[in-house]
Amino acid sequence: MATLNDIAVGAAINILSAFAFFIAFAILRIQPVNDRVYFPKWYLKGLRFSPLRGGAFINKFVNLDFRSYVRFLNWMPAALQMPEPELIDHAGLDSAVYLRIYLTGLKIFTPIAFLSFAIMAPVNWTNDTLKGSNLTYSDVDKLSISNIPIGSRRFWTHLVMAYAFTFWTCYILKKEYEKVASMRLHFLASEHRQPDQFTVLVRNVPPDPDESVSENVEHFFLVNHPDHYLTHQVVYNANKLSHLVNEKKKTQNWLDFYQLRFSRNESKRSMVKTGFLGLFGNRMDAIDFYTSEIERLSKEISFERDRISKNPKSVVPAAFVSFKTRWGAAVCAQTQQMRNPTIWLTERAPEPRDIYWDNLSIPYVSLAIRRLISGVAFFFLTFFFMIPIAFVQSLANIEGIEKAVPFLKPIIELNFMKYVIQGFLPGIALKIFLIFLPSILMLMSKFEGFNSISALERRSATRYYIFQFINVFLGSIITGTAFQQLDTFIHQSANKIPETIGVSIPMKATFFITYTMVDGWAGVAGEILRLKPLIIYHFKNFFLVKTEKDREEAMDPGSLGFNTGEPQIQLYFLLGLVYAVVTPVLLPFIIVFFALAYVVYRHQIINVYNQEYESAAAFWPDVHRRIITALVVSQLLLMGLLSTKEATQSTPLLITLPVLTIWFHFFCKGRYEPAFVTYPLQLFLLFVSSSAGSQEAMMKDTLERAREPNLNLKGFLQNAYVHPVFKGEDDSDSDAATEDLKEEPAIVPTKRQSRRNTPLPSKQSGPLNPLLPEVDHDY
Structure with missing residues (x-):
């Protein structure tokens, strides 16, 4: 279990890694030879030209203006300066609304974090319950609900905060749904003539x-x-x-x-x-x-x-x-x-660049069978992935590592190595295990026969989210609790096990802190460096490029990758909402992720990414639905947690909270979702007769x-x-x-x-009105 020192070492490693990525990016982006790697969107639009064409020979490859090296972080304010309407015109509505997911996270969690540390943290800290128990814990866990004694009246505070956090989250979600729906309607009404508007x-x-x-x-x-x-x-x-x-x-x-x-x-x-x-x-x-x-x-x-x-x-x-x-x-x-x-x-019809042509040849009658096979395969993939998840959780337990590799015990016992293993290694190990998962899920979606890239990405995103929820969230909690409290499980009666699990779940926040720092801090900072496209571009430029057209094809601007990015964001919404009431120490790390990711991806959208298609923010109902799911899960887990704490007076009052949240979801679904599922020309059907x-x-x-x-x-x-x-x-x-x-x-x-003039019905086309019964006509 990660202690405060372990988290501090992990934070230092990830902050230094992120800073190193930013320094490297700041130097590489201003070199003329890398201009097409870090500004490909402007080249594709024909608004930027190669700096290699003129000037002194050395200036074609190296930037000799030393003043530009001093202003190495000026890309951050530049990324924030472009107004949203201009951003929509430049990159499309999908990209602009995707960025609003990060803003939604900041709007939700910044006030929640303030209230949590102002009210929840003192309530949790001023107890000595963990000190008198036989559980394995660290100082960080004293800020969690686990530090409150069974049956305490302090649980009323958690109940009130749960209601406050839910109402605030729903308020922000409604405002964002309304705003995005309005943006979509305006975008579609002002969109230029496109083939898909006339085609089915x-x-x-x-x-x-x-x-x-x-x-x-x-x-x-x-x-x-x-x-x-x-x-x-x-x-x-x-x-x-x-x-x-x-x-x-x-x-x-x-x-x-x-x-x-x-x-x-x-x-x-x-x-x-x-x-x-x-x-x-x-x-x-x-x-x-x-x-x-x-x-x-x-x-x-x-x-x-x-x-x-x-x-x-x-x-x-x-x-x-x-x-x-x-x-x-x-x-x-x-x-x-x-x-x-x-x-x-x-x-x-999807827009022409959105079509996945390979799947149009799949017989329609086979689609149901294909989706059944894909669903079964996904079930077994999710089930068997519990094995690497258990391995990752074993890394967070020093005693487990020492038993598995006893010859490394002298090294593991060093203080610095303990800090690295528990504060950094579990997060990076989980990140490595998840590298190939998006590609596997995308192959499954293609096998199912969806006929557009946007449908493939949304299907893959749905499964990635389910996988993250079951394995990364629930799997890490269950297996991590089992590893950390194994000795307690063995030496206590069976009827005490639920109570032990209830106390241990909030204490898993330390693992998710390490994962957030690896994936949400260093991982996001690494995205802006574009190391792989940089290497591939220079390889192609040296060995394959003969003409300007070849050089343009060597650029790899990439895209947002909705199938991987959005489910990853939703994991942080889930962690933030679940742990806001029980262990608020996780919230600052999540807020840093949302803020950093917003700046980085705004820069990438403006200068790098070239979207493969434009769906006019059709994915927003999925975003809303998953945040609502996270909210309901947080309420159910809190309900179960309080029941193990024997908070008999306050727990029953939580039952109405998920009911109200689900009602709110259906209200938003009926009020705003038609704008995202009906044909664009029926925009005004949402508001008028x-x-x-x-x-x-x-x-x-x-x-x-x-x-x-x-x-x-x-x-x-x-x-x-x-x-x-x-x-x-x-x-x-x-x-x-x-x-x-x-x-x-x-x-x-x-x-x-x-x-x-005189259309005659065929054997297949049926009568003139195919929904009416056939009658005899006299021509």
């Missing part, structure tokens, strides 16, 4: 013996949406082609590498082995080998493109259908198209037609949802392939001749 994704198109998928889709929408349908793009199974294109790109990089090496030393030609991973097979000239590989891949790509464009089996039963108006797309996306609810499924809302929903279309009467909307939407491999720039025949895919006429003659 149609899945599970039923087969028709008389028509191809393309003909079937066109005929269905001419029949059922004759006044609004504009065009469509069927979805091709181009996964193999995509794999070939990526393989060719990697091969081209190797060819560029060996050609650049040869140009620098023409007296020596590089040789490679042509077998598995370049370790086996015959030796061959590297340039000749990769040139032949590119020729082979080019032929395969051309053949595969030709096969896809001519083989009907390459078309999957899905399509992107575009409409003349946003209103028409909104109606289609939110209505059931057929009496059979399993076919002609429509949803709002449905008839007035329909008029407002069409307002943007009306204004656009008035401003641009000659707008060629079909031309704007024609290629928006063509698979990227058909419009890549790497292959000379890509334009021709795209034209082949567009050669299908707008109206294809079939046996039933789909015509705009």
Whole structure:
């Protein structure tokens, strides 16, 4: 168990590490040679140019202005100066709202920490309960609720504070939900014309013996949406082609590498082995080998493109259908198209850069099975990860380490080593064990078949949060308590074990303090250094870059990584809300994390990250829901803790607290969530009657037609949802392939001749109104 000295040593190590990262960043960022690593967003926007183009030779690589080294922390105020509206325009609403999660944490925990240390800390400290017990504890634990005797009237203080903290948290959550909803509505109302505003994704198109998928889709929408349908793009199974294109790109990089090496030393030609991973097979000239590989891949790509464009089996039963108006797309996306609810499924189309193309070819009927398999796999992953969690908790127990490795006992017994082991090692060990988890969870999400990157990230974030809650939070508490109080468990009666656990849970705050310092302090500071992208950029720049375009592709701006960042933030919300009443000493460490992360990530969003997509803050309901979950968990744990303390008078009054919190959640859900789940054109349905809302929903279309009467909307939407491999720039025949895919006429003659004026229902499209029973018509 970490003592006050252990925490002090851990804090010193992490503060020095964070300061070292900031110093290194301050020096590296002002070097001209690193400009594209630390300011890639401005290069991608075309607002910044390379400092390597002119000036003295040494000035191209090293900054000789010594005054800039003195102002090494000026990036912090610079990161805070950009106003939020300008930030939204610069980086998008997703990035701006993501930063508001950190601000929400500061708004919630700063007043809570003040009250906790002003009221709770003296109440807990002025007791001697732990001193008279046989439990293992440290001086830090005297600030926890564990130091209050059983049945004490002081528990009324904790009850009142629980109500105060809950009401304050709910107040902030409501204000933030209202603010973010307003920002989303304003952003969507002022957003420029985008393809996804006019387009829906149609899945599970039923087969028709008389028509191809393309003909079937066109005929269905001419029949059922004759006044609004504009065009469509069927979805091709181009996964193999995509794999070939990526393989060719990697091969081209190797060819560029060996050609650049040869140009620098023409007296020596590089040789490679042509077998598995370049370790086996015959030796061959590297340039000749990769040139032949590119020729082979080019032929395969051309053949595969030709096969896809001519083989009907390459078309999957899905399509992107575009409409003349946003209103028409909104109606289609939110209505059931057929009496059979399993076919002609429509949803709002993701924006083109948000689509995860590989999953569009997955049969719709297999999605439920895939999600069941993924859920079972996630259960076993969560269950078996308790093993490394138990190992991490064993590191926090000096006696356990000495028993496991007795030959290290003389070293472990040194005071400094004790401080390092208990104040730093558990946190860094847990961080290491969690490194590969986000990648595993993202693979599971891809296996489930979600069709957009945003959906993949939100699904992965949900599972990461569940994993953190079960393993990192509950697992650390349970296993840590078992290790620390093992001797007490053995030598006491079974009916005393719940009481011992209740006393021990608040004392686990010391472990979470060490983890917060490693992950929330040093980890966040390490993020700004961008060591991995720095190394990769200079490697590519030295070995692969030939042109300015190559240099731009060598940049790796990255993105926020919602699937990893948001669940990690939620862990700190959980820890702060749970320990605010029982062990307030944890709160200052969490506040430092929120403040530091806000500054660092604001800088990264302004200068570095380039978001892959824009969801207009659609993730905020998830953020709100998880904070509410943390609040309810804190209340239930406090209720259980007080029951073990035999606070019979105050404990029953806690029962209403989770009930009120859940009611508040449903109130916010009904009041604000529709703005995040309905189609953007129905913004005003949240505030006004449905008839007035329909008029407002069409307002943007009306204004656009008035401003641009000659707008060629079909031309704007024609290629928006063509698979990227058909419009890549790497292959000379890509334009021709795209034209082949567009050669299908707008109206294809079939046996039933789909015509705009007299649409005849097909076997699959059903009657003119698919939700009404069929009746006979006299034409």
